[in-house]
Amino acid sequence: MIDFELTDEQRLVRETARDFADREIVPRARDNDRNEHFDTELVQKIADVGFLGAIVPEEYGGRGVDYRTYALIVEEVGRGCSAMRTVVSVVTSLVCSSIVRWGREEQKREWLPQLCTGEALGCFALTEPDTGSDASNLRTRAERTDGGWRISGQKQWISLGNYAKLALVFAQTDPDERHRGIACFLVPTDSPGFSSSAIHGKLGLRGSDTAELSLDGVEVPDEALMGDVGDGFKVAMSALDSGRFSVAAGCVGICQGSVEASVEYAKERKQFDRPIAAFQLVQELIADMVVETEAARGLVWRAGWLKDSGKPNTTETSIAKLYSTEAAVSCANRAIQVHGGSGYVDDYPVERYLRDARVTTLYEGTSQIQKLIIGRAMTGVNAMT
Numbered sequence: 001m002i003d004f005e006l007t008d009e010q011r012l013v014r015e016t017a018r019d020f021a022d023r024e025i026v027p028r029a030r031d032n033d034r035n036e037h038f039d040t041e042l043v044q045k046i047a048d049v050g051f052l053g054a055i056v057p058e059e060y061g062g063r064g065v066d067y068r069t070y071a072l073i074v075e076e077v078g079r080g081c082s083a084m085r086t087v088v089s090v091v092t093s094l095v096c097s098s099i100v101r102w103g104r105e106e107q108k109r110e111w112l113p114q115l116c117t118g119e120a121l122g123c124f125a126l127t128e129p130d131t132g133s134d135a136s137n138l139r140t141r142a143e144r145t146d147g148g149w150r151i152s153g154q155k156q157w158i159s160l161g162n163y164a165k166l167a168l169v170f171a172q173t174d175p176d177e178r179h180r181g182i183a184c185f186l187v188p189t190d191s192p193g194f195s196s197s198a199i200h201g202k203l204g205l206r207g208s209d210t211a212e213l214s215l216d217g218v219e220v221p222d223e224a225l226m227g228d229v230g231d232g233f234k235v236a237m238s239a240l241d242s243g244r245f246s247v248a249a250g251c252v253g254i255c256q257g258s259v260e261a262s263v264e265y266a267k268e269r270k271q272f273d274r275p276i277a278a279f280q281l282v283q284e285l286i287a288d289m290v291v292e293t294e295a296a297r298g299l300v301w302r303a304g305w306l307k308d309s310g311k312p313n314t315t316e317t318s319i320a321k322l323y324s325t326e327a328a329v330s331c332a333n334r335a336i337q338v339h340g341g342s343g344y345v346d347d348y349p350v351e352r353y354l355r356d357a358r359v360t361t362l363y364e365g366t367s368q369i370q371k372l373i374i375g376r377a378m379t380g381v382n383a384m385t
């Protein structure tokens with residue numbers, strides 16, 4: 001049976017994360033957004049407090065927390081700044097959880113402690129210029145060499161790609177095999193032939209690093225292969241099971257932040273000689289936000305509970321991701337409405353919430369892809385192709 005009661009430890013972690021977000025993340029969020037500044041100093045503070053790789057077992061440098069506790073951390077970081085939440089999600093869920101699940105012992109020992117301490121950042125390189133939702137159709141090729149592999153191709157929209165020391169690179173070893181030919185490689189980004197360039201002009205997540213990667217005959221040894229040849233697609237999908245959960249939890253933070261900012265503003269701002277909180281139509285905006293926030297959090301916690309119980313959860317994770325990301329967009333949009341003209345400039349966090357929320361319905365599987373996953377689970381019919 002699902003138990004939503006937090007343990008004492010979870011309460012403590014939530015309080016710590018909330019204090020940390022208010023003290024360290026919130027004060028820097030606006031300027032980092034304005035300046036498109038990827039704040040590596042703040043990333044290090046997030047690592048120092050143990051929020052990178054929190055779900056990684058302690059023997060590899062993590063905190064060994066369960067998924068529900070992880071959700072509490074990610075919610076608070078997401079309330080503070082989605083650019084920093086992206087760092088937590090990518091490093092912890094897409095990179096670390098893949099290595100925990102698929103990596104060989106030496107790969108775990110080499111990379112996980114560095115990733116958890118922030119000594120190394122990792123990125124997850126799946127998407128390509130011609131391959132987004134249809135992730136099995138990769139053009140990046142990996143060819144066998146004596147004792148290793150040579151990888152060539154382009155990757156697009158890769159979060160942290162300009163700062164990562166490690167890239168999880170997904171490449172096709174045999175195009176005839178389609179998704180059964182895909183392999184995942186742990187590629188150090190200082191390998192000869194590996195280069196990156198920054199993507200600018202984003203609507204939101206401006207304080208997050210986004211890169212285009214180029215692999216021009218990058219040579220890696222056999223030991224760089226994670227899982228077997230042909231496991232790559234499964235590695236990617238399992239990473240997304242964790243990544244989507246993390247994005248969803250971060251979006252609960254955007255929803256909660258939208259509620260808190262709106263309640264505070266509505267009580268202060270006066271029109272027609274009374275606080276705007278006294279108007280029923282303003283209360284409706286707030287009530288709708290609260291309902292969506294609670295529903296999103298409930299779905300995230302249910303998915304987390306399933307993960308912690310070792311039960312299948314791909315569909316429930318997609319439901320949480322779909323609902324929470326759309327809720328974040330609509331809560332942020334309503335929060336701007338409550339703030340009136342003031343909501344349209346960055347004196348308040350709400351316009352940033354909207355710009356940052358917008359990408360979450362696109363990455364780690366668009367809302368349409370989540371609906372197709374849910375629809376497939378319900379009907380047994382694949383409507384994706």
Ligand SMILES: Cc1cc2nc3c(=O)[nH]c(=O)nc-3n(C[C@H](O)[C@H](O)[C@H](O)COP(=O)(O)OP(=O)(O)OC[C@H]3O[C@@H](n4cnc5c(N)ncnc54)[C@H](O)[C@@H]3O)c2cc1C
Nearest residue numbers: 124125126127132133157158159362363364365366368384
């Ligand atoms: C800021 C940012 C950061 C990102 N970070 C990463 C990262 O770290 N690593 C990584 O690998 N990728 C990353 N991505 C890429 C992201 O995951 C992709 O953008 C996403 O998967 C969608 O792919 P696409 O952009 O190619 O869109 P497309 O797949 O071309 O989709 C375009 C439209 O068509 C719809 N569509 C596509 N197929 C179907 C279908 N079968 N049925 C119905 N509708 C369909 C989509 O829902 C969408 O509305 C990032 C993207 C952004 C913007």
